[in-house]
Amino acid sequence: MKTIKIYYIALVLAVSTVFGFAQKQPNIVLLFADDISARELPVYGSTVWSLPKGGELKGGNTSDTQYKAQTPVLDKLANEGCYIKTAWAATVCGPSRAMMMTGRYAHLHKWWHNKDKGKAPNGKGHWDLYDSSPHSIAHVAKAGGYATFWAGKTQMNIEGFDFDEGCFTPGEGSYNKAIHTTDFRLETRKETGKKKIFNADTGKALTQKSYVQSGWYWKPHVQLMNHPDTSERLVWWPNTKASKKKFGLNTFGPDVELEYIFEFMERKQKENQPFFVYHTSHLGHDAFDFLHPESGNKWPGTPKINWDGKKYTRTNPKVTGDNGVYNTYGTITEDGIHTHVNYLDYQIWQYMNKFKELGIENNSIFIFCADNGTSGYGKSSPISQTGTHVPLIIYAPGMNLTKKGAQNVLANISDLVPTIADLGGVTIPESYEVNGESLVPFLTTDKPKHREWIYGYHKETTLIRGDLVMKDGNNVWYDVSKEPADLISFPKIKDWTKVSEAHRKERDELQDIVPRFDYHATAHDAPIDGYGKVMPLVRNN
Template structure:
């Protein structure tokens, strides 16, 4: 009770003096980025352009803005997601684990209650991130990657670079897509731009980086709910090889933020950037690197400048005149840092910097290293930074605690004054008590999943998806090479006690074999969200 009272006092002190009741919230959810890729996590290794592991400093990301907000705000040393994007996004969108939403892996999803098709997240979990934000009075915007049915999420507006889902329709503005065609009776993947079969292994996809597929939802200048962009003479004239998808997303996001700030209405932005995700490099189709280059940027110690891209050519032969970076995930992280800098400048320009909470995290481990890996915490360990300059946080800098991306819905609920009913199972726990009081720990364990396997860790021990146990009482230099526990008599009694406690937790969520699909009647009616 005392903790709740203290938390309410802290929240009240944050909100007093602001015209609106709730703080604005921006959640930037990056794609396929392990914690080790960000310098703040102190890893001695990171990913080179072709994937794998390197200690070559030329491939180490440079993140002055993320470093700054991590130190002035705080960052969690051990934040976990699931091992791959679909289940992790399901966890983020629902605040729940796979035993409830049934997204066990990208290609392993439970059937809906009628036995047909995948169970949509907004049906399995009606108190989704969008529903909670709307209940808190927020105007809501979703930008970037979707990777799921979106019709049932009540976001007000959106700007999507769907990528994986747009190849069924040939968008007239761009032929940057890989598509399946039949050749001699067999399915072959072609590059629509070159009109030739691709030379290396890939999957059907539509470009989301250069000359991207872009779809708008409920934009105020359009009558239809969904329209492909560019959709007018001005944007069609400007669109082309120099158009970079992440820039387009941010442009429409800022347009939304500016309109809502002018209206004095609190906003929630859910920005699911593709940056960090590997992709087919349409500008360099013979390149063996995993991550296409970005526009070049430069940090002079105080500010960023961006080189305007210049690209010419066609049919797979292009010249970028040195305006685009080399391949590599480090260039994507650098560009994310530039976009975070742009966000902070926009908040300051609109006078809302002290009434906006900014959260940065990612969905799973890096491609070619941790993505879809159940080993140690390779697939689950992601960055988590929370920056709230107008809030008197009691925690600053590195926090040696455990957190889970399922925790973000309850955190948003607390910020927006929303009460999630006790009868509705929410696996996340709000970070607000930890962030705004003297509470020393956030949670006792974190959980992840990979198909039929479970991954769980506490402060002392961890079990990975291969049922290997580790001593995690100290962090190794590469953030994953923890000592394996082969003889439990050689660790402390506290280690053994925590192991036994974690073993008791696992059966609650380990339901892949016994409850893989949705129950026939669903979960029935749920109690509504309430505002405080």
């Protein structure tokens, strides 16, 4: 116990010194991108990335540099800050976002897959995350004294999360016909007694495979939460004469999100209150291309941008037309996930400029990660780490991190909740199980490793990895002691006598860990009485 206490005191001192708690806790922006494998970011060094049509074309992979993303800003942040070479999420968005929001695995929050969620204690509907896990990322940030803002994709009931404000694209139920702001919407209708999906913009039934959705890119559905200019908690945007005048075919949803994020940051800086921004961008996620409805495009284009070596310039989009026939006048990029990654880089450049403008660049932390692997390549795949391997970049200029550049360690997105707790000086009760581990000790001391193992889940299957071996969701074991050029082609272990004793030892250790979380068959749903009373969060200063 004496050793543990000494280490804890050293950690507290390190955090206080490095992150400047003597003045105030650092601002935090967490950009959680959608469906982007680590391999799509050039800094990760993969020799392959995804084609514009993804898995719909044979293989779905390419080494053609015209489809390789260009990310000068993310490259700079990763090298001047640090990036984790092996960070894991769950294999698909819902469970992964549940992991991010709660810092816990599915054995606790019961979100096993998008369409496989445990029932609530009353047996009606699935268990909301804020009920299963009351110490969510929002509650932890608020306990740390942060003003909180949630922007972008929701994909869950937002009512019980303690965010102060939000800008959602789209908000809950935005594909409902009652939402008047835009007709860029796919909806289900009956035709000759059968349900079909229709494009509300053209009135035509779809000929290609898709699903009910709203337009979250062009001419988007946007919903504001608790904005100070309105008395309503939730209001559909555009909601003012000025916003209605500028809204239309040229409006790009990710731009609207950022506009409201920056407005929030400006207000909080004037109020001298630190902020936490949870930016769950849609960028990276495939979508129906309403501007080219017959194209079958997987990733609709973005506004064109250009990097001149020092700064970005953006071409103002020009779009005209109606009813599915549009002219973009060369102002919008071709389709492809690389264009989405490029636009994220442009938006991160805007973030960095905003930090400087507000004079907070040396007291702000920027974290970039994603929820699961790329659609058509790894999304919803339990094979190897195609579904779980995501980027994780941490940038904190002026804060003297002890780690720079590539970090050949293991991390999990469940680690972000306890990390934010540490940054905000918040203590999560010991009686409350959190599966993540704070990154602060690794980032601010000479600690050589962050975690011994990482874990993921996919419906009833489990995935786990150490430094030497990995088990995927199909119970296939791999030797991961060396990183392949494509970040994924690890050799399968078919004969355990042909690997080292250390490999076998780690396998046995990982096999002992899995039963702690493998409750899909035996405890799929919420316990009848929930988890009872939860001790409150405590701020340490």
